[in-house]
Amino acid sequence: MLKSTTASLKPAEVEKKWIHIDAEGVVVGRLATFIANRLRGKHRGDYTPHVDCGDYVVVTNVDKVVFTGKKNTDKIYYRHTGHPGGVKQTTPEKVLNGRFPERVLEKAVERMLPKESPLARKQMTHLRLFAGATHTHEAQSPETIDFKSASPKNTRSV
Numbered sequence: 001m002l003k004s005t006t007a008s009l010k011p012a013e014v015e016k017k018w019i020h021i022d023a024e025g026v027v028v029g030r031l032a033t034f035i036a037n038r039l040r041g042k043h044r045g046d047y048t049p050h051v052d053c054g055d056y057v058v059v060t061n062v063d064k065v066v067f068t069g070k071k072n073t074d075k076i077y078y079r080h081t082g083h084p085g086g087v088k089q090t091t092p093e094k095v096l097n098g099r100f101p102e103r104v105l106e107k108a109v110e111r112m113l114p115k116e117s118p119l120a121r122k123q124m125t126h127l128r129l130f131a132g133a134t135h136t137h138e139a140q141s142p143e144t145i146d147f148k149s150a151s152p153k154n155t156r157s158v
Contacts, residue, residue, distance in 0.1 A: 009048040014041075016126075017055045018142035020135070023105065024061040025155050026147060027068055028092075032108035034147060035059070039123045040113065052119060056126045058142050063101035063131040066156045067092060077107070102129035 019038065023031055037043055041053035067075070072093045079088050095104050106129055113120040128137060148155050 007046065009046050009051050009053055011051055014051065014053045016053075018058065018137065018140040019055055020058045020060070020137075020142035020144045021147050022061055022133075022144075023059050023147075024064040026065055027154060027156055028065045028105060028108055029068075030151075030154050031059075031065065031147060032105060032112055035105075035109050035127065036112035039109070039126055050119070052122055054123055054126060056128070056137075056140070056142070058128045058130070058135050058137050059105065060130045060133055060135050062105050062129045063096060065096070065105060068156055072096075101131050105129060 021031070021035070035057050038057050039054040041047050041051075041055070044053060047053060066072070073091055075092055076089050077092070077095070079090075080086050081088060092104050095101065106127070109127060110120075110124055113123060128135065130136075
């Protein structure tokens with residue numbers, strides 16, 4: 001009688017890679033999905049749900065991401081200050097033109113990871129976002145992934 005077992009990846013066996021993505025002109029939702037899968041490690045053949053087996057992701061030009069349709073002005077982000085009546089709202093356009101434009105992509109990726117889990121919090125620390133074209137992780141020699149040319153839907157024509 002044959003017995004088959006599923007190999008479970010151990011945390012010590014994980015080999016993490018560094019990848020770099022240029023986000024200029026890329027659609028936010030499609031990029032966030034790709035990044036979330038890379039952070040979790042779902043692109044690997046030996047993916048194990050309870051082990052942090054994802055890669056480190058460095059994204060540059062985050063301030064130049066785009067939305068499809070009229071989401072840039074019509075989409076509304078809500079947050080609460082913690083005080084009674086403290087619901088605040090803003091649009092992606094205001095956030096991208098504001099002081100921290102990387103928050104648009106950061107929140108999109110964060111909301112695609114498992115909710116309220118220590119593993120998701122640890123995986124989010126492996127995401128590095130930069131508003132400009134340069135980044136501080138050249139020493140790790142990240143592999144550049146051309147996300148724009150992977151699919152024509154990844155970019156939005158103006």
